[in-house]
Each structure stands twice: as structure tokens, then as C-alpha cells.
Amino acid sequence: MEILNQISEYLQQGDDDKVFALTKEAIEQDLNPKVILDNSLIAGMNIIGEKFKKHEIFLPDVLMSAKAMYAGLDQLKPLLASKGISGLGKVVIGTVQGDLHDIGKNLVGIMLKGAGFDVIDLGKDVPPEKFVETAKRENAKLIGMSALLTTTMTNMKKVVDLVRKDNSDIKVIIGGAPVSKEFADEIGADAYAYDAGNAVECVKELI
Amino acid sequence: MINILKRIKSNKILVADGAMGTMLFARGLKPGEPPESINLKKTEILEEIAQAYLDAGAKIIQTNTFGASPLKLSDYGLQYKTEEINRIAVERVRKVIENKAYVSGSVGPSGKLLKPFGDTEPEDIYLSFKRQMKALINASVDLICIETMTDLNEATLAIKAAKSFSPEIPVMATMTFDETPRGFYTIMGVSIEDAIVGLQKAGADIIGSNCGNGIENMIKIAHEFNKLTILPIIIQSNAGIPEMKDGKLFYSETPEFFAEKTKELIDAGVSIIGGCCGTTPDYIRTIRKVVDNYIGKE
Numbered sequence: 001m002e003i004l005n006q007i008s009e010y011l012q013q014g015d016d017d018k019v020f021a022l023t024k025e026a027i028e029q030d031l032n033p034k035v036i037l038d039n040s041l042i043a044g045m046n047i048i049g050e051k052f053k054k055h056e057i058f059l060p061d062v063l064m065s066a067k068a069m070y071a072g073l074d075q076l077k078p079l080l081a082s083k084g085i086s087g088l089g090k091v092v093i094g095t096v097q098g099d100l101h102d103i104g105k106n107l108v109g110i111m112l113k114g115a116g117f118d119v120i121d122l123g124k125d126v127p128p129e130k131f132v133e134t135a136k137r138e139n140a141k142l143i144g145m146s147a148l149l150t151t152t153m154t155n156m157k158k159v160v161d162l163v164r165k166d167n168s169d170i171k172v173i174i175g176g177a178p179v180s181k182e183f184a185d186e187i188g189a190d191a192y193a194y195d196a197g198n199a200v201e202c203v204k205e206l207i
Numbered sequence: 208m209i210n211i212l213k214r215i216k217s218n219k220i221l222v223a224d225g226a227m228g229t230m231l232f233a234r235g236l237k238p239g240e241p242p243e244s245i246n247l248k249k250t251e252i253l254e255e256i257a258q259a260y261l262d263a264g265a266k267i268i269q270t271n272t273f274g275a276s277p278l279k280l281s282d283y284g285l286q287y288k289t290e291e292i293n294r295i296a297v298e299r300v301r302k303v304i305e306n307k308a309y310v311s312g313s314v315g316p317s318g319k320l321l322k323p324f325g326d327t328e329p330e331d332i333y334l335s336f337k338r339q340m341k342a343l344i345n346a347s348v349d350l351i352c353i354e355t356m357t358d359l360n361e362a363t364l365a366i367k368a369a370k371s372f373s374p375e376i377p378v379m380a381t382m383t384f385d386e387t388p389r390g391f392y393t394i395m396g397v398s399i400e401d402a403i404v405g406l407q408k409a410g411a412d413i414i415g416s417n418c419g420n421g422i423e424n425m426i427k428i429a430h431e432f433n434k435l436t437i438l439p440i441i442i443q444s445n446a447g448i449p450e451m452k453d454g455k456l457f458y459s460e461t462p463e464f465f466a467e468k469t470k471e472l473i474d475a476g477v478s479i480i481g482g483c484c485g486t487t488p489d490y491i492r493t494i495r496k497v498v499d500n501y502i503g504k505e
């Protein structure tokens with residue numbers, strides 16, 4: 001489908017007006033919303049994610065593409081819901097308590113949405129209980145946490161402990177500048193993601 | 208005290224201080240509390256830290272004002288205390304170090320993303336920086352240190368804000384780079400070359416890099432700066448990447464490792480050597496020793 005390729009192209013260029021207009025057009029052509037989502041928005045964000053991972057593009061490019069993605073996604077969401085089409089699964093994300101840095105976490109949210117997950121973003125400075133309560137209430141399969149400060153990353157353990165205490169099968173994945181694979185093992189998290197692209201890969205493996 | 212820029216011109220290597228956050232947490236700052244809240248509550252801690260770094264041999268002591276721009280303070284509802292927080296930070300350091308070292312007013316990122324990537328207008332960030340610069344300069348800092356920048360536009364706004372309030376105030380500006388297969392870039396895509404051109408054009412007097420890297424990568428970064436600029440260079444390395452052992456954080460690079468590598472920073476043409484995350488007075492003491500042995504005592 002030519003129009004779907006075009007949407008993907010404009011998404012990669014960060015042109016939200018064009019993505020908005022062409023998604024509208026695709027919907028009016030009665031294309032299946034799931035096909036539009038998969039073959040234009042997700043396909044485009046996949047390429048953006050790959051390029052970002054290889055350092056061929058940088059954060060500003062990703063943010064512009066994300067804006068373009070939302071211009072399409074916001075139109076598709078109600079249609080997907082009305083057809084009962086669900087995404088790859090619900091994921092709760094946030095920056096841990098005490099930490100107000102959310103650029104990395106936002107990036108992970110963008111990439112997860114761009115990969116087809118339903119993302120519940122709790123924002124920054126999120127208390128441990130809120131992560132767990134939200135995940136249970138929303139029936140989410142996974143909690144993703146970010147920290148930039150060495151002093152706040154220790155709050156990640158509290159969330160892992162709460163999840164384990166319940167014997168819940170909710171998976172926990174962590175990331176952020178000071179965090180490492182060793183730290184994830186130490187606190188008993190299910191995975192450590194070294195960047196936003198890797199976070200999507202890890203989440204796909206876990207749920 | 209002689210202007211810091213003149214002092215550097217006479218071929219001196221200046222030693223700067225190490226981490227502030229690490230020291231504050233060791234003195235009871237709770238995770239989640241803004242580090243600048245100390246300036247309103249426990250000012251004796253500011254004096255203790257300044258004294259520790261002065262005793263270790265630092266000639267540039269930073270103020271605890273990294274997040275004290277009103278935009279950043281508004282995360283905690285403290286923006287109305289901007290003037291007080293900055294003034295007290297400068298006064299406490301000055302009280303301890305008198306004229307034995309330079310008081311450097313630390314200014315970190317606003318935490319906001321500029322349009323079109325984020326939703327903040329350049330004018331808002333400029334005015335926020337200007338208010339902080341005014342408070343720091345009115346309290347008689349010897350220089351301004353704009354640090355940990357990743358967006359060149361934001362760094363430029365900060366430099367211009369300082370210079371617009373006082374054209375004479377010496378301004379240091381540092382950015383944080385990541386190593387990529389294509390060389391060093393900030394997360395916002397600024398190369399070392401772009402950083403040098405941009406920071407110089409904005410009016411910075413001393414440029415370089417802080418945070419994000421241990422000392423080995425910083426040596427590489429310093430060489431690149433040295434190739435492309437005639438301005439004095441400042442480097443403040445992290446003590447490596449933090450690791451977790453038995454529930455406690457520790458940094459992989461030791462003061463001894465810093466001592467070993469400091470010579471290479473000097474050979475790379477660096478004028479100011481200090482530390483960033485994870486470095487303590489012990490690191491600064493070893494840097495001081497190496498500089499004294501290598502260049503000669505002042």
C-alpha cells in the first residue's frame with residue numbers, strides 16, 4: 001500500500017501534519033486500522049528506533065517522529081478499541097520515587113507505543129505502591145522503571161519486593177544511566193534494558 | 208584575587224573540586240529531596256563541603272546551585288526562593304574559602320525541552336537562567352559554571368544570560384557526551400566540534416566536558432577539544448560508572464586510577480581538572496598531588 005509507506009516516510013521525517021492528513025485519508029479509504037497501525041506507524045517507529053540505536057539519529061529526531069506518530073495514533077485508537085483490537089499488552093512505566101528525570105523514560109514510552117504496546121505512563125517521582133497498584137488494577141503484565149540518580153535507583157528494589165511479595169506474575173524491567181545488568185540481578189528484576197530500543201526487545205521477550 | 212582567565216594564561220593548571228551530590232547524601236540529604244533545599248536548612252553542610260575540597264587542594268569550589276534556576280526549582284515549588292537559595296550558597300562557600308580559591312556558581316540544565324522537541328519557549332529558559340545568574344553574580348561569584356548540558360541551544364541561552372547581566376564575568380561551559388561508533392555526541396546530537404563552535408560563539412571563556420564518562424573517555428574528549436579550540440579546557444570526569452555491590456553503590460574508578468590518568472589529561476592540554484559524580488576529596492587530593500609533581504607547586 002503506497003499510502004502506508006508514505007505515512008511511514010513522513011513519520012520518519014517528523015512531519016506530523018502530513019502523518020495526520022494521510023492517516024485520515026487511509027481511514028477514509030476504509031483500510032483496516034490495525035493494518036494502518038502496523039504497516040505505517042509501527043513500521044516507521046521501528047526504523048527510527050533502529051537508527052537511534054545505531055546513533056545515526058538523536059533524541060530530537062526521535063521526539064519529532066514521536067509527535068508525528070501520535071498524530072496518527074490518536075485517530076486510530078478509537079477505531080481499534082471499537083473493533084475490539086488490543087495491542088501487544090499493557091505496560092506500566094514511570095520514573096522512580098525521588099527522581100524527576102523523565103527524558104529517558106519518555107523515550108522508552110514512545111518506543112513501546114511505537115512497537116504496539118498499550119503504555120500507562122505514571123510520570124516521574126512515582127511511589128513504589130503506585131507502580132504495583134496501577135499494574136494490578138489495569139491488569140498490566142509488566143512494570144518498567146527508570147532512574148537517573150544513583151540515589152534513587154535503590155527505590156527500584158522496593159517495587160520488585162512488592163511484586164514478589166504478592167507472588168504476582170507481573171514482570172519488572174529497569175533502566176537508566178546508573179543502572180546495570182548486575183544491579184538488576186542484585187535487586188531481582190526480570191530484565192535490564194540499556195536503552196529505549198533494547199527496552200522494547202526485552203519487553204517483547206518477557207510478555 | 209587575580210582573574211581566573213589571567214591565571215590560566217600564565218600556564219597554570221587549576222584543580223577544581225569533585226562531586227557535590229555524593230557529599231550531600233553522605234551528610235543526610237534524603238533521596239527525592241532537592242539538593243538545593245540544604246541551602247535553606249542546613250547551611251553548615253555547605254561550609255563543611257567547601258572546607259573539605261579546599262583542604263584537598265581545589266582552587267575552584269562550586270556552589271550548591273546546580274538545580275537553582277527558577278524553572279528547575281519549580282519542580283519542587285521552590286522557584287520563589289531562587290534569590291535566597293543562590294545567595295546563601297555563594298555566601299557559605301565564600302565564608303570558608305575567602306580568597307584562597309575561586310567561587311564558581313554552578314548552573315545546570317533547566318530540565319525542560321525546548322520547542323519544537325518539547326513545549327518550552329527559548330525565552331522562558333533564557334529568563335529563568337538570567338534570574339539565577341543575577342542572584343549568583345550579585346552574591347559575588349568569581350565565575351559561572353554552566354554544566355552537564357546536552358542541548359547546545361540551551362547552553363547558548365545560559366551563556367548569553369550570564370553575559371547579558373555581566374559581560375565581564377568569566378563563564379565556563381561544559382557538555383556531557385556519550386561515546387558512539389561515530390564519535391562523541393550528546394544525547395541531543397551535538398558533536399564535540401559543534402559544541403566548541405557553538406559555546407565559543409555564545410561567549411564562553413572556558414569550555415569542556417563534565418559527567419557521563421570515566422577518566423579514560425575524558426582523555427579522548429580532551430584531545431578532540433584541544434585540536435579544535437584555543438580556549439582553556441575544563442574536564443570533570445565521573446569516577447567511572449556506578450556499580451552495585453551488596454546493596455551499596457560504588458564507583459569503579461579509584462583515586463589511584465585517577466592519579467595514574469591525570470598526567471594524560473594535562474598532556475591533552477587541559478587547564479582545569481576536577482571531578483564529577485562519585486568523586487570525593489580523596490580524588491581531588493590525588494589530582495592535586497599529580498599536578499604539583501608534574502607542573503610544579505604554585
